Amino acid sequence: MNLLLQQLINGLFIGSVYGLFAVGYTLVFGVLDMLNLAHAAIFTLGGLIALWLVENAGFSIWLAFPLTTVVAGVLGLLLNQVAFAPLRKRSDSQFSGLISSIAMAIIFEAAALGLFGARSVRFPVGTVAVHAWQIGGITITSLQVGIVCVAALLMVILTLFIGRTRTGKAIRAVGESERTATVLGINVNGIIAFTFFVSSALGGAAGILFGLYFNNLTPDMGRSIELKGLAVIILGGMGSIPGAILGGLAFGLSEVLTVAISGTSNLRDAVAFGVLFAILLIRPSGLLGRGKTREA
Amino acid sequence: MNRLLVEKISRSFGGVQALDDVSFVVEPGTIHGLIGPNGAGKTTLINILSGLLPPSAGRMSYKDRDLHRLAVHQMAAIGIARTFQNIRLFPRMSCLENVQAGQHLTSRRSLVPRLLQLPSARHEDRRLYKKAMETLARVGLDDKAHYQSRNLSYGERRRLEIARALSLNPSLLLLDEPVAGMRQGEAAVVADLLRSLCREGMTILLIEHNMSFVMSLCSCVTVLNFGRVITTGSPTDVRACREVVEAYLGAGEPHA
């Protein structure tokens, strides 16, 4: 019983990081109907840049975190400007946008490799003070709690933002129909750029949290999470933010439970992708997704 | 008989009744017009008749054959060709290639003779090329055969779509606004083309908003409004029908 609870806690924790990552993915998809495969690369750069700030510039993690998040957002703006905006007018923009994002992902990863080296690095000891609490046989570390809190906070802020503010509504409008949004006087280009900023900032933040927890950063750490992120947004429904959050949690839980039940980590990913495959065949719109694609 | 029978066709989308109990007959070898205000359900009907959409209720038959549950490509195989309201040409192909693509059902273009470079393959290619150029000439586009289809004028693209539909060797042509956006002269050319096709035995059902075009060309006209048939009859009868006038000019309450 304790073991199960422990696994649930672990699953919840890793699930919240997955959710944060997936939210960025789904935000861009919801607005543009395009998959941004460079998201994982920004995730990686987020972790690495934060590490650099802490190690070399002596920043505390409390400063490095928001700073890096902003930098990641700026990378997102760059991504939009270079790779997505020029292609929006094309008839096959979904496809060419995908390719473009792959190209930028390669470039970003090359930059990460070149700037930070290929070996794995870790945050210096003492970056985050870690306490462990024992509650009835279950161990929870302050790091875990902190990560879950930060992730949850960011996701709640985002959900409120999208739902309640004018800009959030504008984002949703562009997601429904770009043409109508333009007619309504919404600055579509600006909204799209802003969406990329937010999406990439969240991706970068997820990277920092991921790096802090596993304490093992490599230039290709985005790879393992990239496909999982895709699986999460399919599961939760593409374009749905609550779906991404729920999907992330579900995915994290299923991962952890599969390992616990089968005793090895071998089946873990296979089960995850098998489920993804099945979902795509049975209900491609996912748990909470929109059935239709957006109008031009 | 090459007759098209539409019996009580209905189609709803969620709560919206797009078509309600639509019935009419298209006699073989005639040009039949389908008119009505915007949103009357004309394109929906064509989509159903070409297999793109299933009806919610009703029957349709062509050549005494029930069209129920036939897929789009099967409809084409029994001789029903169509054009689209918003023109669906193959943008990256030339005019000639668009028409050659339409020769799918009338060509063999088999793989094995081609792999073996047999003369039969070359013969067929030449035959298809000739046929395609003839079809282009028929719609007056043979001089633009190698132009990319997306570089044509709006009217030329409509004519190209007709040419591509013709290369199926159809017996029933469903045209969705074939002369929309065309000048008087261009529309008259298309009218002549349709008349000559009709003389050769083709049956044509066309949607149009260009009234002089419809009235001068069609031997029979069906008027739709709010998904229902108001009347079917000769152009003169339809013009005189009070309900039709009301539908277009909006006098009186719409049907529930």
Added chain:
Amino acid sequence: MDYLLQFYAIYGSVINFIGINALLGLSLNVTLAAGMLSLGNAAFAGLGGYTAGILSLHYKLPYAVSLAGGACTAGIVALIIGLPVLRLRGVFLAMATLAFGEVVRLAAVNLNITGGAEGLTGIPQATTTWTIYLVLAGAAYFIAVLRRSRLGWGLMSMREDETAAGSLGIHITYYKVVAFVVGAMLAGLAGGLYAHLNYLITPRDFGFFIAVDLLTYNIVGGIGVWYGPILGAATLTALPEVLRGVGVTAGPIRMGINGLILLLVILFLPNGLASLFSGKRSAAVKAATG
């Protein structure tokens, strides 16, 4: 003559890889030319490679039979998953095929018969450069002819506009499955060739990134012509060597250049490098050859 032998001694493996990558690129071209964004060909190559390797290694079957077995296995699996998967459009199809690829890769890592994460070793080294290029030539010819056949015209029409293509009598689902299976068999064949090239095949050889590579060959080379993927594969496989030759040895820079090329192509030359050449062919010639 001596120079050629020397050249081959140094660059032999690159030449081999160009050939295999070109074949893989071609296999993806069949589905891309129909407008399907299937990214499963790396997995099919893996299926074919492992099957061929197992047939040669454990069952001691002759080389050609093993290759055929690999290709057929890939084809059969494609047929099974094709029908449900090909109902998906665009990005969803891409993700389903990627997921499929991951499942295959993970199966290879975890099963005993495939040698686990270490891969299958000790496969007889039966592939020569000649074998590769002969098969490539045959496949290229086949694809080039296919494009001008009824199936080819149908696939091209589907890529341009699926709805309109259907209205012309083209059986969309059937053609999609055929394209998918043909592509899978070619990929399986390439996988078999690869497995017998260097004694071994590992799960890493056909993962997510290989799948992306195949797409890149097609984009950079051009989807619309049969020699596009070959051009793309040759360019991108040879590029690291060329760069190394002019002194650019740093891994990150070579990787960055790969990404940059892809970016420049998709932004400014969307029909690939091949469009630089096909513009020169007179349109009349192109149309007359039907």
